[in-house]
Amino acid sequence: MPPKPVTAAVLVIGDEILSGRTKDKNVGFIADFLTERGIDLCEVRVVPDVIDEIVAALNALRHRYSYVFTTGGIGPTHDDVTAEAVGAAFGLPVVENPQAIELLLQRIKPEDLNAARRRMAHMPVGAALIENSVSKAPGFKIGNVIVMAGVPMIMQAMLAAVAPSLETGARTLAKSITVGNIPEGTYAADLAAIAAQNPELAIGSYPSVVNGQFANEIVVRGKDADSIAAAVAAIERVIADLRATGKDKFTFR
Amino acid sequence: MPPKPVTAAVLVIGDEILSGRTKDKNVGFIADFLTERGIDLCEVRVVPDVIDEIVAALNALRHRYSYVFTTGGIGPTHDDVTAEAVGAAFGLPVVENPQAIELLLQRIKPEDLNAARRRMAHMPVGAALIENSVSKAPGFKIGNVIVMAGVPMIMQAMLAAVAPSLETGARTLAKSITVGNIPEGTYAADLAAIAAQNPELAIGSYPSVVNGQFANEIVVRGKDADSIAAAVAAIERVIADLRATGKDKFTFR
Structure with missing residues (x-):
């Protein structure tokens, strides 16, 4: 029996991403991290x-x-409302976590631990801390929700800290086939047929434009290496046939 | 009376973003585009x-x-299912748009316009085309939904094409105050007080880490330039006071 899939969502919290001021760098990082661990984002x-x-x-x-x-919203300022919101979502009171205060005191002198900084130790009752090796103020985990900072360097440190405790699934394997400038429409029908024969695989065709030319790539993703290899071989035959018969030489008007 | 706010959401469609294979570059671009036009993302x-x-x-x-x-999912391959999904969401049949076929024929020879390529002309009945100056295959608008390509260069061309037809709102103005390495916790209480006095403004504090030092910035956003200027002046006084009294010289343990 195949292992139970392990799934995930990412919730980015922050006005600054929506206004365009800050360009998110966390989603792509987390996506790679999860894919490596067999957790499907x-x-x-x-x-x-x-x-x-x-x-x-x-x-x-x-x-x-x-x-x-x-990610985001766990600092000491008034616009950092993530902990309060997570508490509200779970119907749990948000309290000062003594262990988090101790961590803050490793970096901040007692006389500087004002009310604003103490907010960084506020979290729903029962939360488990997530270590922050960059600046001490911890993230936390409550239920299946993992609350991390928005600053990429700190988020990455928290993700590394939480990694050993995460359940992992069968890793999704991916193989890429570089198609180059053969247009998608030339191989789309054959690719659709191969995809239909392999419903357990996710087969995608990804165009990009490099120097005014298409630079297309086909990606085959799935949990089983053998069926991926068979589909890749079938796709490579399609592409090779197009090249052998000169049908790859597509010219637009 | 203030103008009615114009709001927006972005829906990114694509396995490749969730797997981490492709790092999204469209959300930040669209966020900037909308903010410039007074459309609140x-x-x-x-x-x-x-x-x-x-x-x-x-x-x-x-x-x-x-x-x-x-963004995404409007190409000719089997994994491009956006048009079909948009039709289903609106309860509208998805049909071949003759005007879209004409546009495709500007780039593709009639003998090459196979079934896969014709799919790029499939859209919910009643959709209005959005020009694609890069590679012709158009996006479309149906109701309040604007359907664009995922390739950034093409998405940007479509956004430019649709821009003149968009309703715009009062522009959200933003002023930034560079705080540098004064930690957030040092000014958080004063900033919260200023934020509480200005509920019509969104005041955010954004830490980042540059060479191991905090490089913090406060951003004041709102629709009214005068109230932004007043809040910025109040925040600048707080920061100047911290500097004048030496309270900006925070040392971590």
Whole structure:
């Protein structure tokens, strides 16, 4: 029996992403991290620093996927409302975590640990801390929700810290076939037939434009190396046939 | 009376973003584009190339925001299912658009316009075309949903083409205050007080780490230049006071 799939969503919290001020660098990093571990990233949402919006998104995602990873909104300023929102989503009181205070005191002198900085230790009761090797203020995990910072360097440190505790699934393997400038429409019908014969695989065709020419790539993804290899071989035969018969030489008008 | 806010969501459609293979470059570009036009981007979602998922996300977003911009899934291959999903979301049949066929024929010879390529002309009945100055295959607009390509260069061309037809709102103005390495916790209480006095403004504090030092920035956003200027002046006084009294010289343990 194949192992149970392990799934995830990412919830990016931050006005600054929606306004365009900050270009998100976390989603792609987390996507790679999850794919490497056999955790299937199924959905991403970006919401503003508004408690009701965070609660609604979190409750939609946490019941549906094995894990929800949040980024952003856990600092000491008034616009950092993630911990409060996570508490509200779970119906749990948000309290000062003494262990988090201890971690903050490893970096901050007691006389500097003002009310704003203490907010970084506020989290839903029962949360487990996630180490922050960069600047101490921890993330946390409550239920299946993993709450991380938005600053990429800190988010990455937290992801590394939480990694050993994550359930992992069968890794999704991927093989790429470089097609180059043969247009998608030339191989689309053959590719569709191969995809239809292999419903357990996800076969995608990805065009990009490099120096005014298409630079297309076909990617075959799935859990079983043998069926991926067979599909890749079938696709490579299609491409080789197009080249052998000169049908790859497509000219646009 | 202030003008009615114009809002938007972005729906990114693509397995390749969720697997990490492709790092999205469209959301940040669209966010900047919308902000410049006084359209408030309120939510972003990324979903896989799965019709039911696209339909559910689209129906959640299109009833809530003035516009939904989708990217991805409008090519000629089997994994391009956006047009079909948009039709399903609106309960409209997806038909071959003759005007889109004409556009395809500007680039593709009649003998090469196979069934796969004709799929690029399939769209919900009643859709209005969006010009693609890069490679002709058009995007489309149906209701308040704007359907665009995923390739950034083509997406950008479509966004430029649709721009003149978009309703615009009062532009959200933003002023940034460079705080540098004064930690957020040092100014958080004063900033919270200024934010509480200006509920019409969105005031955010954005830390980043540059060469191991915090490089913090405060951003004041809103529709009214005078109230932004007043809040910025108040924040600048807080920062100047911290510097004048030496309280900016924070040392971590």
